[in-house]
Amino acid sequence: MTVKEQIKQYISSLQVTKANELQTLHKHIMQIKPASKLWFLNGKDENGKVISNPNIGYGSINIKYKDGSTREFYQIGLSANTTGISVYIMGIADKAYLLNNYGKKIGKASVTGYCIKFKTLKDINMDVLASAIKFGFENK
Numbered sequence: 001m002t003v004k005e006q007i008k009q010y011i012s013s014l015q016v017t018k019a020n021e022l023q024t025l026h027k028h029i030m031q032i033k034p035a036s037k038l039w040f041l042n043g044k045d046e047n048g049k050v051i052s053n054p055n056i057g058y059g060s061i062n063i064k065y066k067d068g069s070t071r072e073f074y075q076i077g078l079s080a081n082t083t084g085i086s087v088y089i090m091g092i093a094d095k096a097y098l099l100n101n102y103g104k105k106i107g108k109a110s111v112t113g114y115c116i117k118f119k120t121l122k123d124i125n126m127d128v129l130a131s132a133i134k135f136g137f138e139n140k
Contacts, residue, residue: 003038003039003040004038006040006042007026007038007040007056010040010042010054010056011023011026014080017120018080018084018085021085021120021121022056022078022080022085024121025078025085025087025121026056026078028126028130028133029058029076029078029133030058032130032133032134032137033058033059033076033137036058036059036060036075036076036137037057037058037059037060037074038056038057038058039055039056039057039058039074039077040054040055040056040057041054041055041057042054043055052079053079053080053081053086054079054080055074055077055078055079055088056077056078056079057073057074057075057076057077057078058074058075058076058077058078058137059074059075059076059136059137060072060073060074060075061073061074061075061090061091063090063091073090074088074090075089075090075091075136075137075139076088076089076090076133076136076137077089077090081117083117083119084117084118084119084120085117085118085119085120085121086115086116086117087115087116087117087129087132087133088114088115089114089115089116089132089133089135089136089139090114090136091136091139092113092114092136092139095112095113095114096113097113098111098112098113098114098115098116098132099111099112099113101132101135102116102128102129102131102132105125105128106118106124106125106128106129106132107123107124107125107128108123108124109123109124116129116132
């Protein structure tokens with residue numbers, strides 16, 4: 001199964017409202033960066049144990065760990081969770097950047113060092129979210 005097929009299957013497996021919102025975000029992110037590398041992480045480790053929610057990823061960066069090792073990972077991630085949707089913006093050195101630049105303007109969302117979490121699209125300002133996503137793609 002291709003990554004695009006995995007993403008389609010994941011989105012269609014969700015409850016209708018959440019699936020529609022994830023599909024809307026997926027299309028929006030693809031409009032922001034149409035040629036970005038697509039990822040799908042099913043949330044399971046090498047033994048098949050569930051360790052996270054499934055994630056759709058966009059773009060590519062090299063993440064450097066404290067031990068000096070690196071690995072390729074997505075720049076922007078998208079995931080449904082039990083209370084709503086999470087958008088991950090990876091690779092930001094300043095862990096206060098998202099909160100300081102988007103936290104007050106985005107609407108009803110929880111903003112951390114790399115994650116913007118909200119219940120529904122109606123709760124947030126999509127232009128502000130798009131701006132944060134664009135920053136994530138540009139911030140390599």
